[in-house]
Amino acid sequence: MPKQIVFLHPDLGIGGAERLIVDSAVALESCGYDVSIITNHHDPKHCFEETLQSNLSVTVVADWFPRSIFGYMTALCAYIRLILATLYLLFYEEKPDVTFVDQISAPIILLRAFGYKLYRIPIDYIEQISTGMADIVLVNSKFTSNVFRETFTSLNHVQLRILYPIANEKSLCLPTSAQFHTDHQSKYEYRKYLSSEIIPEKAKIIFVSINRYERKKNLSLALYSLGKFLIFPYSLFFLSRLLILIIAN
Structure with a gap:
């Protein structure tokens, strides 16, 4: 996955800095x-062609804010304009891996001191207070319970109960060959259809990762773990057998 890089620039016109x-x-x-x-300003009629023809994403923010006040305080206005652009980056854009700040250093204060956690301060406070008012707090795993304790340190007195989520077996789709059998057939008899049609009969090792299929679930960890698994001394024993990797959902 390519890294996200953002340039913060006050005026993307025609000049050496630009x-x-x-x-x-x-x-x-x-x-x-x-x-x-x-950037705070980008005029398509007064800019470098690359900003129009390439795949660069150029976003203009706070161009409405004046460059000066009656010809004075030009530097102050430039600072405010770029700070507004920085706030836009913080609140409306995905967090970049690298941010280049050009000419005006004031945005670094926001990027360094607050970053993308500024907006979380009031939200986390309200969430912590309101959660503490609940009669019962349920979490879906021991891992979530540990995260809760680390995040809401002032709620150590709150007793957590683990409620493991379960799947609705009626919503599971069986292979066609299994759907024609009677409802009174035991669940264990259905397994032979699942193993033969979904999972090859010769499969001796089934490595399963059950997650939502999205970026934040870090599905590459399943491949990394499988790679580590295969470097153990007995990996040759497993490599001689059919190995199936399933990334569910």
């Missing part, structure tokens, strides 16, 4: 990175 930003962005993009530029 040339450097555009060249850097284009070079990174050509290397496979996902590059975007957030």
Whole structure:
């Protein structure tokens, strides 16, 4: 997966500083990175062609804020404009892996001191207070219970109960060959249809990862774990047999 790189720039016009930003962005993009530029001003009639023709994402933020006040406080207005662009990055964009801040250093204060946790402060506080008011707090695993204790340190007095989620077996789809049999057939007899049609009969090892199929579930961990599993001394024994990797859902 390519890294997310964002450039914060006050005015993406035509100049030496802008040339450097555009060249850097284009070079990174050509290397496979996902590059975007957030700027306070970008005039399609007064800019470098690469910002119009390449796959660079250029977002203009806070161009409505004045550049000066009656010809004064130009520097202050430039600071405010880029800070507004930084707030847009923090609240409305995905967290980038790398952020380049050009010319005005004020945004670094927000990026470094608060980052993407600023908006979580009031939310976490309200969530902690309201959760503590519940008569019973349920979690779906011991792991979630540990995360709860680490996150809500002021709620150590709250007793947690684990309620393991279960699947509705009526919603499970059986192979066609199994659907024609009577309902009174035992659940164990259905397994032979599942093992023969879904999982090859010769499979001796079944490595299963049950997660939602999305990025944050880190499905690559299943492949990493399987790779570690196969380097054990007895891996040759397993490699001589059919191995099935199932990433469910």
